[in-house]
Every structure is written in C-alpha cells, then in structure tokens.
Amino acid sequence: MKITHALLMGLVAVFAGLMIMVQTDSGAMNVSGDTRNLAELRQDLMEQKERRQELYDQIEESKAVLDQLVSEDDVEDLLFHVQESLREDAGFTEMTGEGVIIEIDLHFDETYVGGGVTHIPPYLLRLLINELNIQGARHIAIDRQRIVSSTAIREVEGRTLINGQWISYFPIQIQVLTDRPDDLRYAMLASNARDLFQYENMSFTAEVAEEITLPAYHQLPRIRYMEVVQEE
Secondary structure (H helix, E strand, O other): OHHHHHHHHHHHHHHHHHHHHHHHHHHOOOOOOOOOOHHHHHHHHHHHHHHHHHHHHHHHHHHHHHHHHHHOOOHHHHHHHHHHHHHHHHOOOOEEEEEEEEEEEEOOOOOOOOOOOOOOOHHHHHHHHHHHHHOOEEEEEEOOEEOOOOOOEEEEOOEEEEOOEEOOOOOEEEEEEEOOHHHHHHHHHOOHHHHHHHHOOEEEEEEEEEEEEEOOOOOOOOOOOOOOOOOO
16 A cells, blocks of 8 residues: 555656646747758657657547546555556667568669769758657657667767667668558658658658568667666
8 A cells, every 4th residue: 555655646747747738838939139050940840849749649548548547446456567568669669560561772864963962961861750659650760770758869980870770771661550550641741850861862662561570679778867776
C-alpha cells in the first residue's frame, strides 16, 4: 500500500509537470527580434509542434496509468507492463510492424555544375525526423541507427554521424513504423522535406511496407539532472 501511494503521488507529480511544460512550451514560441532564416524558422516550428504533440501524448498515457493504478488490484503486473511500454517508447527494444521505407539517393540533372555530394547534411535529417513525427511516425531508424530522444546527428570531416556512427554512402534508407502507413507516405511525398532534399540534388522515394523490423538502441543512455536518493 505504501508503494502504491508513492506511485500515485509520483504519477500525479509527472502529470502536473507535463501540464506546466505544455504551458511553458506554448509561451516560448513568441520570440521578439528573431534573426533566423526561413529554413531555421521552419525547422524550429516543426520541432515545437512535435514537442507539443509528445507532451499531450505523455499526458494521456499518464492519465491512463493513473486511472489503472487507482482501480487495479495487481499493481506489480501493471508496473511490469508500464516498464515494458516505457522501454519500447525509449527505443530500447527491437520493434516490428507495418510502416514506410524512405530511400534517399543522389540525383543530378544535365544542368548540374556543382561539386560532388558526399553525405546528407544533418539539418536535413533533423527536418525529416521532425516531419515524420508530426505525420504519425511511432519509431524511426536511419541507416539501421535507431532514432531516440537523445540521438545526436552531427557532421564531422564532411561526413554525417548518427548516434556516434558514420552513416553509409548513398542510397540511404529510412525505416518508419506507423499506424497509418498510407497517410504518412502521401504526406511525406508532398512535404517540404522532400522539396529540400531535391534542392540538394537528392531523390526522395517512399513505399509502404507490410513488415519492417527496426533495431534497438544499444548505447547506454546518458542521464543528467538525476541522483540516487537513499531511503531513510
């Protein structure tokens, strides 16, 4: 009973915190004296939309778990399922399901006079991830690298790293699990992200797949702003 009460209090605290974050997030979008260019503003707006949707989803999940804890007799079984659900959401388990496979490749027309293209710029991958999340992606892997909340996408010496690993040369495959594969495919083929890839001389195709298996995220998560508290 003591554990159940503590869990209830913890979930209430999480729920309250998420509500505060939504309010703070809403108020943070109006920034005066902004000097960013159009591409940066578009990416920032998509990130804000994605973040807000994540917060609303987390609020609904927390409310559902709280309701179950109040009415559930077998708390340990419920906590086990909650833990497994959290592991899936965090990307620590291999996931299989229907979805969309996007392939990025080089594409030059006869008028191209520029230099060679060796990699996908990180800003384009971030833009693509944000667009996919807005359109209903549940899980994403780029070149077999699972995308999680702590994923770092960087450019080093003219090459792109994801999760500290070099991504392959073209073509690059992006695997996406979603509950609405047809809708996501059509949305991505009509998206600004596709236009930007084509502007960078890259082709962008998307096909629905009945079954896709995404690898788990295998790196140790970096935990900040948290410390162990000894029970008295």
